Amino acid sequence: MPSPALAVRQERPVSRDSLTSAAPPATPATTTSATTTSTSPRRPSRWLALATIATATLMTILDGSIVTVALPAIQDDLGFSPAALSWVVNAYLIAFGSLLLLAGRLGDLIGRKRMFLGGTAVFTAASLLAGIATTPGMLLAARFLQGVGSAMASAVSLGILVTLFTEPGERAKAIAVFSFTGAAGASLGQVLGGVLTDALDWHWIFFVNLPIGLAALAVAVPVLPGDRGLGLRAGADLIGALLVTAGLMLGIRTVVKVEEYGWTSPHTLGPGALALVLLAAFTARQATARTPLMPLRLFRSRSVSGANLVQLLMVAALFSFQLLVALYLQRVRGYGALETGLAMLPAAAVIGAVSLGVSARLTARFGERAVLLTGLLLLGALLGLLTRLPVHADYAVDLLPVMLLAAGFGLALPALTSLGMSGASEEDAGLASGVFNTTAQIGMAVGAAVLSTLAASRTGSRLAAGADQADALTSGYHLAFATGAGLIGAAFVVAYAVLRPRTPRRVESGVSRSTQ
Template identity: 50%
Template sequence: MTANSPTERGRWIALSVLCMGELMILLDATIVNVALDTIRRDLGFDQSTLAWVVNGYLIAFGGLLMLSGRLGDLFGKRRVYLSGLAVFIAASVACAFAQSQLVLVAARFFQGVGGALTSAVILGMIVTMFPEPDKRAKAIGAYGFITSSGGSLGLVLGGALTDGLDWNWIFLINLPIGLLTVALSLRFVPDQAGVGAGRGPDWLGAALLTLGLMLAVYTILEVGEHGWASAGTPATAAAAVALVAAFLVRQAKTSNPLVPLGLFRSRPVAAANGVQLLMVAAMFGVFFFGALYLQQALRFGPLQVGLAFLPAALTMGLTALRLSGPCLLRFGPRTTMLVGLSSILLCLLLFSRAPVDGGYPLDVLPALVLFGLGGGLVFPAMMGLAMSGATDADAGLTSGLLSTTYQVGGAVGLAVLSSIAAARAGDDPSPAATTAGFSLSYLVAAALVLGAIAVAVVFVRTPQPVEAADARADHA
């Protein structure tokens, strides 16, 4: 088997390798959260500077996803993917051996760069490798399994490594995993030639887009840290909007756009990103407020919190892997999404009723199972819908756009919901007051999911299920 002409078995091996790379990136996005207190003590961070260990990664990652996806279309998705892995591995080693705050934050920023280059093109590579509807549904389901379970696994693994070894190992573990992923990618992942850059990439447009998105992510993070009244928030928000607007104007006028604006007129792409924007804005609150509720009301420790979320991760992963593909083939993306969104809606309503003196089996576990079931159905359906509107020439861009929507929607949603919870609790730090704040935020999150349901009902068309089409063709 060659890299350019994979066999049937080779395609599934390549999928496994790509999922391994995605899992490494996803683990790193959450694994560090468990070790933050240890990092603070060892390197002398205060509370405000410690946030940059996380924010440095998120700003680079969220700001570069769309550009990375487009670079994959222009210069070859595997080339960009492997470049991202190389940057990510090198930055991980730098993080592991960092002896100062500046070195660690800078290394985390470059980890975000590598993570964006790697993650942005993976979904585009998968849909190109699997053009057949049934096999594509299975492949996206497997990818959805990884993306849905990676975050919770990171919390558990981070706690185990930090408690058993040291915080340096949460970064150093990426070295053997990353090198193995590179070796297997060179062997099994097919090389997909890019469409070429024509007269050269639109570097000015790339700079406007990247700086605009980075400023947008930074503004959202500042709101989450300091609230909407933070002194610099209006200025950075206005600058982000201005840069993105300037980018769109340039793309409309230039003869060689970095991002063809026609992509945004694609009904499947627009609908999928609209659903995702509203849904993840609501879903991020489940992990954030759920973890706080477990710690503050139920008195769980950090590792117990990670283990408590495992049922959600397992349910979501197994649903994406085993159930989403058959549902997509039989009922189509619209019905599958609506069932999944309804399950998430019910989860949020249950969480909104969780009492301050509640218990995990009755007040948390059922909601987490519903959350996992809903996410396992919605994410593969949404990915499949978005990528159905993409061609080989813009699959990377579509993948990067979907990832950007996920990151930005989740960050905005978390900032808004956190502000609502804080305003409801006021200056009262008691578990009863904070739980009341969580309950109100869950109800607002439920309203966001209702918005996602409305988008799916109005804008997602109902294609003929594949099985019905095949049966009609056989009858004819």
């Protein structure tokens, strides 16, 4: 049966039998490279390790969306001002997005298992602190710490996964599971946030992380593969770390504040220019440093560079679906928080069904690039339909078909994840994972700033022209959806032009053969 070519690096293909015989159940196999040594768990334990990674990832992704529906309750209880309330979300986003790259590289240096365990522990402890918060400052500090822990764990998750699953067919299934947690987690978070806030109170949106985090830690310690890492001397570029962390932190902060200040404000242009200078200085240093934090050789791979650019465009575009459709349902159609989450649930269900059920088989037959392009076409159709969304939409007629087209995300994300990791060597797997997650966060921040600003601007102009509130809001959302469709179109062009097609693997006489 054909299986996809998803190797992290090009190696001589071997049969499944030879892989199995190389690691007797009684003695875990040891895989040694020139720079790192890791002990892989026994074959059944790899799936338990995947479940652990997926659970921890789902916990952190849920936390990013579960908070949004509880913001009014948090504001009333803790006395947040309207301007300060947005920082309950922004504090997490800034820490998470700016530290992913550094955490990914540190995972390669000190060991990805140590980084994952440390990040999960920090996130769990910070969730407890957030749950017992009694002042705005205490909650914001806890949210920042949650972002730090999430970055530590998320940055190395893909790196662990691709070293656990080396056989292409199994890796495709594992990446599909991992991708599902990212694709469906946000929608599930909106539902869970509404349930917990309505049934209990907002504190429980954080307390719910405690049993999940503790269980993930208890299972991860014995089942995740141990790895010593390269050692800090192999890449402890402290100056580079300061430059990239400061640049990303300042840049993400600037982007998330655009809606408040506007694109041409000194509050935007000044910090934005400084962030670009810091990131340019970081890039220049990586080209000359003896032990660079982010070796630029990683981007010589067309699959790595192209996949990261496609992901940035795709995630920015899909912000208009995930958040603005929810805002439309609440502000135009009058849905409550729980009703909105339930209305978005079919999208999560179809993403899960496609990513877990068919994406791996389609990739095995047609290759990652073909599956990615098909997924992008479906996402373009989704956003195109949303540009015609009426003010008085009927859910079954106008919105449910859109939710079903979210299947495109279930196709695109696993294929894109495979391509994004396929050009990285084993010693750079943590870094590649951190880069891939960083581009997703940057895409989310850029999408939030650009599409929200466009929607608000169109809404304001329509209100000034005498339109009613519902019509003006819907018109603003239409512009954001059209812009998102344009970003998906750009992603399709990049994927078609930059990402090379792969010939799916065929198995002949027990030996798998592939070409690229």
